[in-house]
Amino acid sequence: MGNDAQTPDAAASVDFEEVQSTERFQELRKRHRSFVFPMAVAFLLWYFAYVLLADYAVGFMSTKVWGNINVGLILGLLQFVSTFAITGWYVSYSNRRLDPIAAEIRHEIEGHEFDKNGNIVSGVAK
């Protein structure tokens, strides 16, 4: 099962286990997971903290802060802000830390550097 955008023979002969074991791929994997996992945990905790407060701390959430604006509304709007902020953060992280290394590995695979049949083509196909 692959993607129809690829030429059928391009990936068939690639030794993916070899790619997976390379230091660079491990680095890419680490960079990806060390960002998305903590971030996913953080925003889920923050969201459920908000839901729990709205559910069980109605008095606190109803505290007026400014005019008719109460704590609940501010925390709710902060959920929007944090969602937008995490989105922006992830995009800039991917552009800087993930995309370049992913593109490098991709070019090497497509340049047959990891050919199963052992006919290693040196250099990166561009």
Next chain:
Amino acid sequence: MIGIATAVDVADLKETTLLNMGIFGLFVAVTMVIVLRASRNNKTAADYYAAGRSFTGSQNGTAIAGDYLSAASFLGITGAIAVNGYDGFMYSIGFLVAWLVALLLVAELLRNTGKFTMADVLSFRLKQRPVRIAAAISTLAVCFFYLLAQMAGAGSLISLLLGISDWGGQALVIIVVGALMIMYVLIGGMKGTTWVQIIKAILLIVGAGVMTLWVLAIYGFNLSSLLGAAVDTAGNPAVLNPGLQYGKTETSKLDFMSLGLALVLGTAALPHVLMRFYTVPTAKEARKSVVWSIWLIGLFYLFTLVLGYGAAALVGAETIKGAPGGVNSAAPLLAFHLGGPLLLGFISAVAFATILAVVAGLTITAAASFAHDIYASVISKGKADADTEVKVARRTVVVIGVMAILGGIFANGQNVAFLVALAFAVAASANLPTIVYSLFWRRFTTQGAVWSMYGGLGSAIILIAFSPVVSGATTSMIPGANFALFPLSNPGIVSIPLAFLLGWLGTVLDKKREDTAKQAEMEVRSLTGVGAEKAVDH
């Protein structure tokens, strides 16, 4: 005073029927021309299911917003805020935050490993047959519940917008909506469907934006005065505080937790949303799509906050509840209050377009899943060529369309909110654990996937069947009977952890190991986009 003014409102509403129909007709005509033009080069399976992967991230992001912001979002949330105040707002937050799951954990990796459907990814490194069948069944279940809710919603919407209150008239409108949807999907495939969604998203967001500015202008762009006016009209300061709807009992508080869990974990596992990621050429464009949709959806939900409290202040909760269409009529009534028949006509047409676009997206997803996962991979065991597969998909579109029409007519007037909640809960329980495990857990096996998917799907449906939405309460589907053994309306808080647990248990108890080469291939592909991006790089 308010009562008299609004009594006139509702009566006037019916006189705008012709205008509403005219504006809606215009939308249909314009989109049909675009769909016809877009369908000219629909040749291959990739064209039909994935729009030839030709859309840009921003186009697809707009289409995702168009697919996601259903009539339930627009009419339902505005109405919920207008009537229940703050608790309505909490829906929008769940619907938005959920997109971070899609952005961080699912969208790009899925784009890199799959082809057309969710099952492509789930069965990538596991045994094709059992996993594909399970994924297809849960896809069809989610699409069917969602579709039924939209079609039934169309019926009740019509009673307000077109002033058609008799059952036969509403059935006729459901047939018209269904027939139009079948035409769009048959002719236009994914490309046509995408354009309908893009146009609809723009109309919806612009329309809601104009109304938002209008409401804010009335209150001198001061949110605090708007909230104050909402309190004055409602005569109840609690509309600004949480708990009006869900704070009544301990059970209802737990129910809200359950709903929150289903919303936040369900979105990234909705098959019709996942399928949209295949319409872009690269993972980077998939990422851009999600970023666009997060901004558009976030903006839209901020609008609904103003619109909801605006309707509470300017129209009043009592009038809204008394109008035909009930809570759902808040946004149209507010439009009428602000801009008279013309704005009402526009907003009504947008609401129709919304239903049309969402049902089209659901139908093509269900048809693709049947043709690609069940017919091509299981029934004909991979021997069917792409042409036959697309032919099967087109026939499936007609079958699903007819089923949706009949289901919509049958479910018209029923309590439909549970169908949407069920769709999210099923998606979160049946699909998300397997998506996450197969992308991130090397050891995950076929048995884990099958246990998790059937366990999640089954427990969600069984719990709903024994919940107060089906029996035992005045608002139930079957108010006369009482077999509500499960106290919550949403099964998520039980079925989602259960599905994660089953996925883990099925895997550790599985004596068979999966192919490590396939796991390596999936991981490398998902992170680097090898193969999937070739066409662009060279």
